Amino acid sequence: SRERYWGTPLPIWECDCGHKECIGSIEELKQKGIDVPENIELHKPYIDNVKLRCPHCGKEMTRVTEVIDCWFDSGSMPFAQHHYPFENKELFEQNFPAQFISEAVDQTRGWFYTLMAISTVIFDKSPFENCVVLGHVLDKHGLKMSKHKGNVLSPTTVIENEGADATRWYFYTASAPWLPSRFYEEAVQESQRKFLGTLWNVYSFYVLYADIDKFNPLDYKDFVSDNVMDKWVISRLNSLIKETEDHLDNYRITQAATNIGDFVDELSNWYVRRNRARFWSENLGDDKIGAYVTLYKVITTLIKIAAPFVPFMTEEIYQNLVVNIDKDAVESLHLCKWPEYNENFVDKKLEEDMEEAYKVVRLGRSARNSANIKNRQPLSEMLISSKSLPEYYGDIIKDELNVNEVIFGADLSKYVNFDIKPNLPVIGKKYGKLIPQIRKEISAINQMELAQKMREGKTVIIYIDDNEIELNEENLLVTMQGLEGFAFAGEGTIGVVLDTNITEELREAGNLREILSKVQNMRKESGFEVADKIKLYVSSNSMLEAIVKKFEEEIKKETLSVEVVYNANKEYNRCKINGEDFDMFVEVVK
Numbered sequence: 408s409r410e411r412y413w414g415t416p417l418p419i420w421e422c423d424c425g426h427k428e429c430i431g432s433i434e435e436l437k438q439k440g441i442d443v444p445e446n447i448e449l450h451k452p453y454i455d456n457v458k459l460r461c462p463h464c465g466k467e468m469t470r471v472t473e474v475i476d477c478w479f480d481s482g483s484m485p486f487a488q489h490h491y492p493f494e495n496k497e498l499f500e501q502n503f504p505a506q507f508i509s510e511a512v513d514q515t516r517g518w519f520y521t522l523m524a525i526s527t528v529i530f531d532k533s534p535f536e537n538c539v540v541l542g543h544v545l546d547k548h549g550l551k552m553s554k555h556k557g558n559v560l561s562p563t564t565v566i567e568n569e570g571a572d573a574t575r576w577y578f579y580t581a582s583a584p585w586l587p588s589r590f591y592e593e594a595v596q597e598s599q600r601k602f603l604g605t606l607w608n609v610y611s612f613y614v615l616y617a618d619i620d621k622f623n624p625l626d627y628k629d630f631v632s633d634n635v636m637d638k639w640v641i642s643r644l645n646s647l648i649k650e651t652e653d654h655l656d657n658y659r660i661t662q663a664a665t666n667i668g669d670f671v672d673e674l675s676n677w678y679v680r681r682n683r684a685r686f687w688s689e690n691l692g693d694d695k696i697g698a699y700v701t702l703y704k705v706i707t708t709l710i711k712i713a714a715p716f717v718p719f720m721t722e723e724i725y726q727n728l729v730v731n732i733d734k735d736a737v738e739s740l741h742l743c744k745w746p747e748y749n750e751n752f753v754d755k756k757l758e759e760d761m762e763e764a765y766k767v768v769r770l771g772r773s774a775r776n777s778a779n780i781k782n783r784q785p786l787s788e789m790l791i792s793s794k795s796l797p798e799y800y801g802d803i804i805k806d807e808l809n810v811n812e813v814i815f816g817a818d819l820s821k822y823v824n825f826d827i828k829p830n831l832p833v834i835g836k837k838y839g840k841l842i843p844q845i846r847k848e849i850s851a852i853n854q855m856e857l858a859q860k861m862r863e864g865k866t867v868i869i870y871i872d873d874n875e876i877e878l879n880e881e882n883l884l885v886t887m888q889g890l891e892g893f894a895f896a897g898e899g900t901i902g903v904v905l906d907t908n909i910t911e912e913l914r915e916a917g918n919l920r921e922i923l924s925k926v927q928n929m930r931k932e933s934g935f936e937v938a939d940k941i942k943l944y945v946s947s948n949s950m951l952e953a954i955v956k957k958f959e960e961e962i963k964k965e966t967l968s969v970e971v972v973y974n975a976n977k978e979y980n981r982c983k984i985n986g987e988d989f990d991m992f993v994e995v996v997k
Contacts, residue, residue, distance in 0.1 A: 414474030416454045422461040422468045430459075432493065441467070482521025485534045503530075507537035507658060512585065515540070537658050540585045547591035565592055572717040573599035579664035579716055602668050603720055605675045606713070610724050612679055613702050616686040619938060620695075624703040625733060632697030635799060639761045640678045642754045643670060644705050649748045651712050667713055674705065677765055681803065703728070708746045763901070764800040767791055770896040770903045771808040778894035778907045783920035784985075785913050786810045788906040790817035792859075792897075809920070810905070818855075822893045822904045825854035826886040827861075834882035844871045849878070861885050862899055914985075918951060919958050921984045922991075926966045929980065929993045943968040944977045944992040951989045969996050 418430045430436045437443045441458045448454065451474070459468035480487070485503055489495040504526075510518055519538060526534035545551060546558040553559065566574050569592065577598040581588050616622075632638070647670050654663035685698040707728055710721035718741060725740035737743050771789060775782060789808060795815035804813050829835070829845050838845060848869045849857070857878075860867055862885075867878040887902075889895035894905045909917070926943060935941065943966065945955050952973060955962060959971050979990035 413451075414477060415480055416449065416451055417471055417473045417475050419471050420459045420468040421471055422464060422466055424461060424464040424466065426461055426463045426468070428459060428468065478517055478521045479525070481518045482525040485522070485526065486529075504533055505535045507539055508535045509539040509541060511541045511543060513543075539658055539660075542582070542585050542587040544590045545587050547589050547594070549587070549589055552590075560590055560592070562590075565590075565595055568592065569595045569599055570603075570719070572719050573603055576602055576664070576717055579660055580668060583661050602671060603717065606671050606709075607720065609671070609675050609679055609702075610706055610728070612686075613699075613706060614727070615937065617699060617703075620691055620699075622691070622696075622699050623732060624700060627696055627700050630696055630700045632693075632701055634694065634697050634701075635757070636678060636681055637697050637701040638752075638754060639757050640674065640701060640705055641752050642758055643673065644708055645749055645752045646758065648708070648712060648746050652745070652748070655715075664716055667709075667716065670709070673765070674709070677761075678702075678705075681807075710740060711743055711746050714740050714743075760796055760800055763793065764796060764803055766898065766901055767793070767804055767903060768807045770898060770901060771804070771810075771905065773896040774889070774894040774903055774905045775808070777896065778889070778905065780894070780905075780907060780909075781917075782809055783924060784809070784909065784917035785920070786905055786907065787910070787913060788812045788814065790819060790822065790904040790906075791815050792817060792819050792902040793900065808905075817904070819895070819902050819904050820853075820855040822890055823855070823895045823902075824888050824890055825858055826884075826888075827854060827857060828884050830882050830884045834876075838871075838874065838876060841871050841874065841876070845869070845876065849883070858885050858887055858897075859900065859902070862897060915954060918954050918984055918987075919961075922951065922955065922989070923962060923965050925982045925984065925989075925991060926962070926968075926993065929991065930966070933993060935993075935995055938967070940967050940969050940996045941993045942970050942972065942996050944972045944975050944979065944994075945990065946974045946977075946979055947981075947990040948984075948987055951984055951987060968993075 418436075419427055420430065421427045428439070430439065433447065433449075436447070436457065439459050441460060443457055447457065455470055457470070460466075461468050485505065486492070486499055489499045489502075491499040508519075508522070514520075519540075522534045526532060543551070546560065548558075550556070550558060562574065573595050577590075577595045578588060580598065580602075581594065647666060650666050651663045654660070654666065679702070682698050682702075685695055688695045706724065710724050714721045722740045725743075729736045729740075730738065772782065780786070786809065789804070789810045789812070791804075791813065793815065801813045801815075805811070827849055829842055829849070831842070834845065835842060848871065852867065852869075857867060861878075861880045861883055864880060869876050869878060887895055887897060889904060889907075892906065892908045894907050896903055930939070930941065943962070945952055955971060956973075962968065963971065977992040979992045982989050982991055
């Protein structure tokens with residue numbers, strides 16, 4: 408109780424003789440009170456005018472002066488909101504206990520506690536099935552926000568600058584809900600760029616080419632694609648539906664958002680990237696229709712999954728892609744049903760193989776970066792430690808990484824330099840005197856196998872004298888680097904090695920790729936439409952001109968050039984092609 412004026416009056420009356428009585432309802436108050444008004448106001452000062460007759464001495468009883476602690480009011484919420492037990496008994500029983508409640512961590516000793524205490528005393532059960540506890544919002548340095556410190560960041564400012572969706576998405580993915588969150592605008596910007604920007608780019612890609620082809624998905628409702636990439640992304644989509652539903656049903660918000668983010672990344676950087684040429688095709692054949700139908704299906708389903716997280720962007724996409732073309736469509740995305748999981752479209756083997764191929768590609772890109780070799784420079788060979796994948800995936804890997812040959816199941820040890828040594832600050836605390844012998848034992852183990860086990864998070868046991876010593880990723884330092892002429896990257900059970908030796912033939916192919924890239928950039932920078940035909944002019948470098956002449960037909964096809972003109976009098980743009988100056992100019996052919 409509290410000695411205050413405002414609040415719920417403590418319903419206890421006491422007599423000078425020492426007798427106390429707690430009143431449990433208006434009806435009881437009227438029965439035991441003296442001349443209680445029909446419409447009695449239960450708050451101070453009116454309730455203090457009500458007197459009771461003492462059953463022991465016959466004197467008047469007066470209400471105590473205290474009011475109930477407001478936490479008791481909060482803790483009474485489950486039944487007080489329904490005026491239970493005096494009314495709405497059935498409604499209360501239908502809704503008690505609550506499916507979930509949510510508040511910040513400081514309510515552990517406040518609302519959470521009083522809810523639990525009161526419910527346990529009255530009903531002998533918890534008043535909620537799930538409790539989502541939220542951590543506090545801190546500044547970018549992890550400090551409590553304070554006007555005195557001047558480190559308060561208004562969410563209104565961030566929402567105005569970055570948008571509500573970006574702000575929401577940041578909090579979903581930055582950390583688990585119960586952990587403190589560092590809140591600063593740069594982090595929200597990064598969240599906007601990585602997820603919302605990527606999702607919007609996928610949507611824009613579809614709209615761009617669908618508009619060019621005047622493609623209407625309603626004309627192909629029953630079309631089923633047999634393309635492997637289409638089957639894979641539809642399988643992943645259905646797996647995402649099931650996983651997200653499971654996460655949300657179990658209040659795993661961060662995991663649900665992370666899975667959606669991973670899917671959008673794969674959709675953009677794998678599916679769309681791998682299938683761009685299908686959308687570029689001039690003829691609207693079955694393969695191109697399959698690409699359109701699949702991407703439309705994925706986007707319009709994905710926005711339903713993402714809608715609870717980013718409601719504004721998903722609604723805008725829905726209005727344009729669905730409502731805009733289907734007069735029978737539900738008027739808002741947020742009135743749609745949750746997408747249904749269809750097990751018939753799920754192929755786990757396909758997903759696993761594609762995931763491994765994607766992982767190999769990511770490692771290959773990492774190896775290229777470590778060797779400072781651009782992806783446009785073809786390489787002769789890539790060695791992969793993992794098992795062989797079907798030929799289809801080998802072709803994908805070769806195309807993505809621009810290598811001529813891929814070899815699975817390779818022994819990478821002959822191409823990699825291993826440096827595995829004790830992490831002295833960790834292992835030295837316990838086995839300091841044994842370090843020389845530990846080094847010797849480490850060097851006697853197969854270095855490739857030891858490094859791989861460490862990457863997998865496994866342990867290796869060695870014995871020195873009477874000591875059983877466990878080697879793990881915490882007490883060992885593992886460095887792996889490709890030998891001269893090779894680049895290495897590894898993760899978990901997979902390692903890859905790229906042959907970085909560049910022959911003249913490979914160098915020529917790399918220059919061709921650079922020329923194609925520069926022309927495409929010039930088209931874009933000049934504001935040309937995707938379907939515009941152009942004339943290409945080149946000059947000033949005989950070596951690069953020779954490459955253009957040698958591959959002229961390929962260049963014309965890739966860049967939509969109707970003609971290549973050499974050494975004409977034009978206002979050229981000077982470009983760098985792998986360190987060589989090359990003058991180029993493009994113009995639209997009317």
